[in-house]
Amino acid sequence: MTTPTPYRYEQLADMIVGMVENGTLEPGARVPSVRAVSEQHRISISTALQAYRLLEERGVLIARPQSGFYIAPARSGALALPSTARARMKPSTVSISGAVAGLLEHASNASLVPLGCAVPDYQLLQSKRLDLALARAARQDGARYNVYCEPRGEASLRREIAKRAMRVGHTLAPDDVQITGGCTEALTLALSAVAKRGDTIAIESPTYFGLLHTLEVLGLKAFELPTDPTRGVDPGALARLLEAEPVAACVFSSTFNNPLGSAMTDANKRALLALLARHAVPLIEDDVYGDIYFGRERPTPFIALDGGANTIYCSSFSKSLAPGYRIGWIAAGAYSRQVMERKLAFSLCGPVLPQVALAEFLSTGAYDAHLRRIRRVFEANLMQLARTVEAAFPAETRLSRPAGGFVLWLELPRGFDSRALFDRALDKGICFAPGDVFSASRRFRNCLRLSAGHAWNGRVEDGVRRLGRLAKAMLAA
Amino acid sequence: MTTPTPYRYEQLADMIVGMVENGTLEPGARVPSVRAVSEQHRISISTALQAYRLLEERGVLIARPQSGFYIAPARSGALALPSTARARMKPSTVSISGAVAGLLEHASNASLVPLGCAVPDYQLLQSKRLDLALARAARQDGARYNVYCEPRGEASLRREIAKRAMRVGHTLAPDDVQITGGCTEALTLALSAVAKRGDTIAIESPTYFGLLHTLEVLGLKAFELPTDPTRGVDPGALARLLEAEPVAACVFSSTFNNPLGSAMTDANKRALLALLARHAVPLIEDDVYGDIYFGRERPTPFIALDGGANTIYCSSFSKSLAPGYRIGWIAAGAYSRQVMERKLAFSLCGPVLPQVALAEFLSTGAYDAHLRRIRRVFEANLMQLARTVEAAFPAETRLSRPAGGFVLWLELPRGFDSRALFDRALDKGICFAPGDVFSASRRFRNCLRLSAGHAWNGRVEDGVRRLGRLAKAMLAA
Known part of the structure; x- marks a missing residue:
């Protein structure tokens, strides 16, 4: 192929x-x-x-x-796009937990300039209306919701989620939806349903370090597929991999993958799905950023293109509305029974009142108004961040150009050490995510990820400028 | 030994x-x-x-x-205690998920007389004060808690839990505590930290079917140790097992194990701990029923007897206060890092506001008054249930005599088929838990578990009487 x-x-x-x-x-x-x-x-x-x-x-x-x-007026210096990583020849055993724990320790330190964590700032999210729905449910109906709900989750929330699925071109019944503890639990359940210890999972490269951590703890190997900063995963590379060796599953972002922000075309998505169907390899898709698009229409997830025949869809409300509520979901299609059994065995069911509150919030239609606002906020933030990077970082820096989400990926010349930059930046009170945590094989040491999830202000802008100067100084040395 | x-x-x-x-x-x-x-x-x-x-x-x-x-005036007919299962010779591969799913489907059906689920009825729990704490936290501080909390959980809740640990004779610092999604997630994290697919775990027999389900999904084998209805696990049987073959860990209830309600003496607990220390086998203890004691003092958990040297302590608020909040915790001692990494990889962290509310509730001291009330409620319920069983079931029935918790274990003569009774009882609108779901090797088919977690009333009493008559008719046939 x-x-x-x-x-x-x-x-x-x-x-x-x-x-x-x-x-x-x-x-x-x-x-x-x-x-x-x-x-x-x-x-x-x-x-x-x-x-x-x-x-x-x-x-x-x-x-x-x-x-x-x-x-688009976003770019002044018009930095080039990051390059696509070369294909690797073999799967990697993942050993990332130390690096992830080290990063998270700093990423949650409020005294640092917060460029490290891909979590939206609560001040931008303005969750008041959702929180009041929770307060009301707790006050009025707390006692009767003090029960284990169904392992699949509160029926009212599953109904609202199923209703929203129609907007992305896919039909789900409430019973097709399994509520999870965020998208992380959704991915854990999906991976444990389709793969066993030692199996190989094909992933984007670079990819979200949380996924690498989950692969490590489940004892799964990662095959890193070259991923283009705008086009996403290369179907040709996937085709060669599938011909060459057994793959238990793929985990791909639907759109705006973390950290690149790629947007794969529907045509490429269809090509990937056809390939996977031919090899009977299930696709686990992670769509946490899909609702944060800056263009006219919501990008189409894989599940809407294959009708869910071979797709396990995972998402959450953590990036767009409520990281503190820890509510995600999974539509596992043919794997629904296995996923539900794992939910039951691993954590029984989720807390009831937050689910009831979110269902109430969704049913009022307030989520759509919220999304319209938050998209514009993230778009403006990302534009400010990109402009500041262009002004402050070395001219050789390559910069991603995502059309959704709230992170930027920077590639510095080969040999640049973003770990050394990380240490120096911490000394100056600035946190970001060094590139090597986005790879099972510790590639991307010359890259870094910056988050625009926080309110843009003088402190953040100054932090980015200082980080750029540090990078320039390191490059000159 | x-x-x-x-x-x-x-x-x-x-x-x-x-x-x-x-x-x-x-x-x-x-x-x-x-x-x-x-x-x-x-x-x-x-x-x-x-x-x-x-x-x-x-x-x-x-x-x-x-x-x-x-x-104690509980018993009129003074049925004998159930017998202790014989020792098995080998570990069993667990395959229980179908049976568990089948049971849970019926157990949550509100139209059936609710003797099936070991979950306290929300009407008995009276969680109003906790729910109001949640409503207040959501209304006043919802926005600023709309964040990912630390993977270990909200510091205020960990502090309250650590404070309470002193009451059972053990000292914990807040950072020794990891918040989980109920005790089920605590057990999952503990098992996955100490054992890998194919390993053998020693367990009580009969034991809680949820534990069997978790073992199955993690690919762990179960070695079922004979467990006495009052004295608990037999240290001699454990000694013989440890001499004979490798065991990755034990999972034992601290006290009032589900379904037997055994109360192991401190001396026997110390003997078990010494044995396990000698063989360097960690003990995972499940203490969800420990706060529901009817005697003068709270039973001592294992962790207080070995200072946590070789013990991973798991518990939750689900049996005593708030099944709907899904908050448990784990004190993993030497395994704390592994457990925290698994929490991070499997589900990142728990929802924040329920943790904040529970911390607030605990800090007021309201939990102790709540526990005093709920213990008397469950004790009275269990007494009513025992009396009705004694009056209605065949005279050959053996009946457990727990001094805590809210379930009873019934043993009928060998050859009695509690699965057949289950089907007939469902036809009559009565749900209970048949004995074989409490064993990895499908023993205890002549046994059943009845829950007294619901308010005692005419409907429940009548259901128990009708169930007894069904059992008598089956035994006579």
């Missing part, structure tokens, strides 16, 4: 990205209209529109009503 | 139990004073008192202030 040929809209989109990167199209410039570009490139209007929408989703273009499309 | 010789106070206690069982001492009878019995048996007053206290703890004697000790 070879890498699929890009669609024409993807070719057009890539061409425009190239023109931005080489300076032909400057930030703020108006791009030709959809009609004009369709004539110039002899493509249909819908293909041209598809390209523009993709670029909008990736944060390259901005649509202005009644006016047309413009190059 | 041979079975340890019983202490003199245990010999005296056994003698008195024998006199109750053969009818010499009738319910309500006053037993000789401590002074008189010490003279009769040429033992010290403190030894005699120790025997009486043990019998009080086991529910055989009742102390009346200024008056002396009396045979």
Whole structure:
């Protein structure tokens, strides 16, 4: 199997990205209209529109009503995108827990400039309405909810989640949904349902260190697939892996993966799903960032593209609304029984009142208004962070350009040591996530992740500037 | 190693139990004073008192202030105690999930007479004060608690739990405590920290089916140790096992194990701990029922007897206060780091506001008043249930005599099929737990467990009577 040929809209989109990167199209410039570009490139209007929408989703273009499309003003210095990691030849035994514990210890230290943790700041989340729903449920109905709920979770919450699934193009019944303790427990249940100790799991690279930690504790090996900062996982690399050796499952982000923020096209998602179906390898998808998109439409999760035939969908409310409530969910399709049995065996069921409160909050429609606000907040934060990085970091720095979520991935020249930068930054009261915790094989030592989950203010901006100066000094030395 | 010789106070206690069982001492009878019995048996007053206290703890004697000790009036027909299972020769691969799921499906069906689930009824628990603490915390501080708390759990709750540990004779610092999603998650974390797939775990037999389910999903084998309905696990049987084959860990109840309600003496607990220390086998203790004692003093958990050197202590608030809050904890001693890493990898951390509310509730001292009330409620319930069983079940029925908790274990003559009884009882709208779900090797098919966790009323009493008649009819057929 070879890498699929890009669609024409993807070719057009890539061409425009190239023109931005080489300076032909400057930030703020108006791009030709959809009609004009369709004539110039002899493509249909819908293909041209598809390209523009993709670029909008990736944060390259901005649509202005009644006016047309413009190059996003986010970037002043227009740093290049990070490179894609080369393919590795074999799975890695994961041993990340020490590094993760070390990072988390600092990441929760409120005295440091908070660029380390991919957790939204409570001051941005404004959870008042949800908290009042919890207060009301506890006061009025606390006694009668002082029971073990069904292992699958409160029926009212499962119903609300199933209703929302329709918006991403997938139909779920309440009984298809299993409530979990955040997306972390969802991934734990999914992995333990489909794989056993020693099995290989294919993952994105770089990937979220929490996933690596879960793989380690479950005794699973990680096969790291090259992941492009905008396009996501390379279907060709996955095809070669599946031909070469047994893989128990894949864990991929639906969109805006942590730390790259890639947005895989639906076409590539379909290609991956077809490949996996042919090899009968289940896909565990992690969609915690899917609701935090900056473009016009919510990206489509894998489950909506294969109807859940081979997909185990995991998500939560932790990135968008309520990290403190620890409520996630899983739609495990063919693996529902195994997942429910594991939930029962590992933790029986979740606390009832937070589920009741969240169901109440969702049923009022308040979540959609909340999401509209929080998306704009994160988009603005990320833009501020990117501008400051461009101004303060070495010119050779490569920078991701996510169209959703709230983290940036920085790649410095080969040989740069982000661990040494981490230690120096801590001394100066600044925390970030060094690159090597995002890899089972400790790659990406020249990279780092910065979070824009906190309110943008002078202290944060100053921290980013100082971090950039430290990086410049290290690079010059 | 041979079975340890019983202490003199245990010999005296056994003698008195024998006199109750053969009818010499009738319910309500006053037993000789401590002074008189010490003279009769040429033992010290403190030894005699120790025997009486043990019998009080086991529910055989009742102390009346200024008056002396009396045979507990609980039993009218004085059914014999259940027998102790014979030792098994080898560990069993566990396959219980189907049976557990089948039972739970019915156990949560509110239209059935609720004798199936060992969960306290919310109407008995009266959690109003705790619920109001949650409502207050959510209303006043919801926003700022909308964060991931430390993986170990909210510091204020860990502090309150550490303070309470002193009452059972053990000293814990807040950082020795890890908050979990109920005792189920505590046991999962403990087992996964000390054992790997294929290892053998020594357990009580019969034991709580949830533990069997966790062993199954973690791929652990169960070695079932004979467990006496009053004395608990037989140290001699454990000694023989440890000589014979590798055991990764033991999981024992501290006291009032589910389903037998045994109360192991401190001497036997010390003997077990010495044995385990000699073989370097960790003990995971489950103390969820320890606060629900009917005697004068709280039974001593293992951790207080070995200072936690070789003990991983697990407990929760689910049986005594708040099943709906899903808050348990673990004091893992030497395994603290492994347990915390697993918590992080499996579920990151627990929801914050329920922990804050519980800490507030504990800090007011309200829990002690609550426990005093709920102990009397469960004791009265259990007495009513025992009386009704004695009146309605076949005379050959053997019946446990727990001095804490809220379940009874019934043993019917060999050949009796409690699965068939289960099916017939469901037809009549009655749920209970058939005996074979309490064993990895599907023993105890002639046994059943009845829960007294619900308010005692005419419907429940009538259900027990009808169940007894069904059992009589089956036995006669």
